[in-house]
Amino acid sequence: MSEMIEALAKAKGSFKNPKQSGVNTFFKSQSHPRGMPYSTAADIDEAISAALTANGFAPVTVHPRCVDGVWCAEGVLRHKSGEQIQAEVPLFLSKADMQGFKSALTYAHRMLLICLTGALSGCDDDDANTVAGNQQQPAAKNPRAVLEAATVENDLRKALSDGNEELAQKLLAKFRLYAARGEIDRDLLQRAERAYEKAFAEEVTSV
Secondary structure, eight states: OHHHHHHHHHHHTTOOOOOOOEEETTSOOSSOTTOEEEOOHHHHHHHHHHHHHHTTBOOOEEEEEEETTEEEEEEEEEBTTSOEEEEEEEOOOSSSSHHHHHHHHHHHHHHHHHHHHOOOOOOOOOHHHHHHTOOOOOOOOOHHHHHHHHHHHHHHHHHHHHTOHHHHHHHHHHHHHHHHTTSSOHHHHHHHHHHHHHHHHHHHHHO
């Protein structure tokens, strides 16, 4: 697989910084009252597709499949040499209908684009770096940790919605461990902490 690895390294050097056309309304702040901006799957694909094509890659294909009764998304990155790499992401549905399925598949598509190619996620810097004007590029992340963090984020969203403070605390502890290891962006942890504080501070105030 040496030819594919060499081609991917060359392609990655030509990846563009993805746009941030998406808005995560779950995480809000003073600087982003509508929600935190993020790069959608389309934004990431636009930033990397030309470089991949120029280095002999086909577009990343993502499709759902059911394994032992569990739905997942399978992504494949193919090279002209005949070599390929693939990965799977479990689909966690927020709603048991087609809209929930489509939403989960769209999120999985974004995660697979990042993990299979090493593309940047296009997340904002944390508040402190924004104030200081720090424009450092985020470090490369462990793909497995990125997928695990996505699962934790979904579970945390549900815990906050359900008012399950004990579970939310456990999930935040996992986020802190990932951030301490440098496996996820610290801004993700900080947004999760702010959402936790907002949810349960409001609960205490209303009692």
